[in-house]
Amino acid sequence: MNADERRFAVLQAIVADYVSTQEPVGSKAIVDRHNLGVSSATVRNDMAALEEEGLIAQPHTSAGRIPTDKGYRLFVDRVAQVKPLSxxxxxxxxxxxxxxxxxxxxxxxxxxxxxxxxxxxxxxxxxxLTRSTVRHLEVVQLTPARLMLVLITDSGRVDQRMVDLGQVVTDEDTARLRSMINGALVGQRLAEASARVAELPNSAPAELRDVVLTLSTVLIETLVEHPExxxxxxxxxxxxxxxxxxxxxxxxxxxxxxxxxxxxxxxxxxxxxxxxxxxxxxxxxxxxxxxxxxxxxxxxxxxxxxxxxxxxxxxxxxxxxxxxxxxxxxxxxxxxxxx
Missing domain, CATH: 3.30.450.40 (GAF domain)
Known part of the structure; x- marks a missing residue:
């Protein structure tokens, strides 16, 4: 290996030993523990060069060296290939x-x-929520004049809201509302979804317009709300x-x-x-x-x-x-x- 590669191997050895022992690392320990195939004198020279570059430092008067933030940075950049878990x-x-x-x-x-x-x-x-998209909106009829909305996003978040309609709807109406709202929402980012919901009352059939208006108001609150x-x-x-x-x-x-x-x-x-x-x-x-x-x-x-x-x-x-x-x-x- 050339001089640069050998110096990096010395830095790697210092990082590994210091992380595991918490003790400053000396040249003798590196020669004994790491098979670098060079003499103690060569390792000392490499350590002097690493210290000059600010990659390792000598804490107080101990004979050993420890990595600096700059040394860790070089080490991390060179080992950027993440080793997989066993x-x-x-x-x-x-x-x-x-x-x-x-x-x-x-x-x-x-x-x-x-x-x-x-x-x-x-x-x-x-x-x-801002980066989530709508996966599905379930509309469940609890009573003839009360619905539950369940909004499910791609991130696994689930929001539920009860809505009192102020008028009676049939099972058939509920199915129409479900497909109308899902048609506007599914696959949309939440910010775009709230804009599309706001448009829904304009295109709703006359007999459902008031219900759609009530639902869209509740949905906009759900979509736009950003809890802490x-x-x-x-x-x-x-x-x-x-x-x-x-x-x-x-x-x-x-x-x-x-x-x-x-x-x-x-x-x-x-x-x-x-x-x-x-x-x-x-x-x-x-x-x-x-x-x-x-x-x-x-x-x-x-x-x-x-x-x-x-x-x-x-x-x-x-x-x-x-x-x-x-x-x-x-x-x-x-x-x-x-x-």
């Missing part, structure tokens, strides 16, 4: 998620899984296991995680399905997270409807964490697509 891990993820009963359960299980697989804090954002973006968080206690990784700043990290806006911003970067984004240390916008790394991804049934990810110290197992985040997002997308 077959056993994949099957465990799949069977655990497939046992979920509804969207809430899918997201709660995802967070538990991610926190367990990575031993970090896991975060999942509920599907945002919801997040599911899990594994916060995992951070307290590695207090040494957050010198004097663990409390700040925990406070930042309580701020929904901060976490939603972290996940907002993940807009391309299947693409894992890694933000290391000071690459995070929030100053409270400058000692942390965030590994995130967008998830959804083909299109991205929300983000999920993991927050932990910069000294984390990046390949393993990236693989876990990638796998869980993929399965959640498949579950949503199949619902």
């Amino acid at each position: 077959k056993a891990e994949r099957q465990a993820v799949q069977s655990f998620l497939e046992g979920a009963t509804d969207l809430d359960d899918v997201l709660r299980r995802s967070v538990r899984l991610l926190a367990q697989l990575t031993r970090q804090v896991a975060v999942v954002q509920y599907p945002t 973006e919801r997040l599911v968080l899990g594994g916060t206690a995992n951070l307290t296991r590695s207090t040494a990784d957050f010198p004097g700043s663990l409390r700040q990290v925990l406070e930042a995680l309580e701020e929904q806006v901060v976490v939603l911003k972290l996940l907002a970067a993940a807009r391309e399905p299947g693409l894992v984004t890694v933000r290391i240390g000071e690459e995070n916008e929030s100053a409270d997270l400058h000692t942390a790394s965030v590994v995130s991804i967008g998830y959804g049934p083909g299109t991205v409807v929300g983000g999920m990810g993991v927050v932990g110290p910069t000294r984390m197992d990046y390949p393993g964490t990236m693989a876990a985040v990638h796998a869980v997002a993929r399965y959640v997308g498949e579950i949503l697509a199949g619902r």
Whole structure:
């Protein structure tokens, strides 16, 4: 291997050893543990060059070196090919998620899984309505003058509304209303869907116009409403296991995680399905997270409807964490697509 490849191999060895032992890594340890086929003196020279480039640093007076944020960045960029989980891990993820009963359960299980697989804090954002499309609208006649509307989106969200019509409708009318509204809505993004619903009363048959007007008013509220973006968080206690990784700043990290806006911003970067984004240390916008790394991804049934990810110290197992985040997002997308 040439000098550049060998230096990267030395950086890789330092990252691997420091992540697993939490101790600064010396040249002797690298020669003993990693079969690089070069002498201790060569490794020392490579370490000096890596230090000069700002990729590793010497904490206090110890003989060993630790990776810097810049070193982790180079390492992550070079290992961007996400290594897949083992077959056993994949099957465990799949069977655990497939046992979920509804969207809430899918997201709660995802967070538990991610926190367990990575031993970090896991975060999942509920599907945002703006990026969802309408899969189906069910119209159920409860009494001759009362209907229930059930709006189902492609992200697995289900909204129910009761509507008092103020007049009696027949079963036949209900069937006509169902097909008229579905004709306008199915496959539409929610923003476009509300515009199309607003047009419905104009084209409705005279005898149903008042009913359609009532239904469209209720539907527009359902389609346009943006409840506070919801997040599911899990594994916060995992951070307290590695207090040494957050010198004097663990409390700040925990406070930042309580701020929904901060976490939603972290996940907002993940807009391309299947693409894992890694933000290391000071690459995070929030100053409270400058000692942390965030590994995130967008998830959804083909299109991205929300983000999920993991927050932990910069000294984390990046390949393993990236693989876990990638796998869980993929399965959640498949579950949503199949619902």
